[in-house]
Amino acid sequence: MIRLGSEILKSELYFFFVVVACVKTLFVRRDHNFLVLFKNTCRYSLYTRTKLGYIFHKRQIKKARERYPAGHSKTQPTIINGIKIIPVPILLDNYSYVVIDTASNMAVVVDPADPQPVQACLEEEGVALQAVLCTHKHWDHSGGNRALKRRYGSCRVYGNAMDNIPGLTHPLSDKDTIDFGTRLHFRAFYTPGHTVGHVIYLLDGRAIGGPSSLFSGDLVFLSGCGRMFEGNASTMLSSLDTVGSLNDETLLWPGHEYAEDNLLFAAEVEPCNVVREQKLQWVLQQRGQRLCTCPSTLAEEKQYNPFLQCHSQDLHRALGLQQKQDEDWTSYRARVLEELRRRKDIYKDR
Structure with missing residues (x-):
């Protein structure tokens, strides 16, 4: 622990x-x-x-x-050998996720900040809510926990106790496993930086014969990462390295629809990245029709997400940074991340 x-x-x-x-x-x-x-x-x-x-x-x-009476984006479920993942658009750009084992009609919800559309999805699917998996305390991720807990009496609420999660019933530590039936197997990873108690949830694909799915909250987005509200660059880098260590085929389900803005920023940092430019054009087409852009895969993210490339010499040159003589590699990568995040904050605020 x-x-x-x-x-x-x-x-x-x-x-x-x-x-x-x-x-x-x-x-x-x-x-x-x-x-x-x-x-x-x-x-x-x-x-x-x-x-x-x-x-x-x-x-x-x-x-x-x-x-957005019908939600900020139009979404479609992804079905992987009987496991259905439904992105639920909430607030102005958030996503909650309803994860269903269609064989048992068991359902788990990730970050239900607005309980109304989440409950509507559960009722439309005719499933029994087992639990809420909460990535962190911010209201735009945890705001519906208590309402769903009241509505579904046996519903459990998982999260890190360090983050003061609303309605928390089952505190988690790093690498704890959570099982629902025989096919919904999650592992929680402690990933501080955005908040002190931020966690991400990995749905194990081995039990269903498909890729794993990562519900990343505000740690990693398509081509982006969250602000470091409650941690420094070294802490955030360690959390991003946790994501980077996962299988490349893992599907990424982020907490926000930030794809267009993130890729436009990445274009300023790496204007010659062909993979990033191809993804940007696809995202622009999707968002032009208000279509959801997730999931991506970690293999994709490692090619165009600058926050997962703090080891890249091309990125170092683009940022005008060099490793100091007495600076170890991890500290240098943290300094790269800090500069990258600083530039993204300026880009976002301008």
């Missing part, structure tokens, strides 16, 4: 002293970047540590339902 305690901000008192220290610093240095960082830190803390976050989440649900 991994020791997690040192990475967690356990106390509200801790947050209070951080804010006080930051306010004092504001009076000493009126630096614009620091002011922006301070504002974003306070906003994030309010979202994740107070009831205001859930109120904001409910408003986002209302806004999304008004804007």
Whole structure:
């Protein structure tokens, strides 16, 4: 088991002293970047540590339902030897996933932030919900946990206890296995960085004679990765390496529809990547019809996702980085990731 305690901000008192220290610093240095960082830190803390976050989440649900009554994207189920994976579009760009064993009518849901469309999918399929697999605490992934737990009395809620998952009933540690019947076998991997308790879920393909499926939450997207809200670049790199170690045929089911934006950013970093350009053209066609772009495969991601290429000398040259004489390889790759994430944040905010 991994020791997690040192990475967690356990106390509200801790947050209070951080804010006080930051306010004092504001009076000493009126630096614009620091002011922006301070504002974003306070906003994030309010979202994740107070009831205001859930109120904001409910408003986002209302806004999304008004804007996209039928969901932000048109999706189709993927069926692998009797296992049906249904992406459920929720909020403005999130995906929840309903995973069904059609032989037993057992169902598992991943990140049901808006319970209404998820419940509608379960009822349409006529299946029995066994559990919620929650990747992390952010309301746009966990906001429907309690509602589904109330609706389906025996429903279990899995996640990492370090992340204060709403409705959590079954805390998970790194590499824990979760079995539902004889064909739905999941393994949880502890992947901090986006949050301190972020986990991803791998549906084992061996039990069904097909590829495995990775439900990656906000760790990895098509050609992208999540922001490092609660971890540094070294922590995030270790989590990305976990993904990189999985079988190339693994299907990737991310938590957001970010494909177009991510590939456009990747084009700025690696303009000569032919595979990336081909994928971008396909994604533009899909999104032009509001069609879902997932899943991709890890084999694909390793070719055009810059956040999985921190070892690439081509990427190092594109970023203008060189390994320092006294810098070990892992530290250098973490520095590459940090610079890449910095550029993506600027790209996203401009």
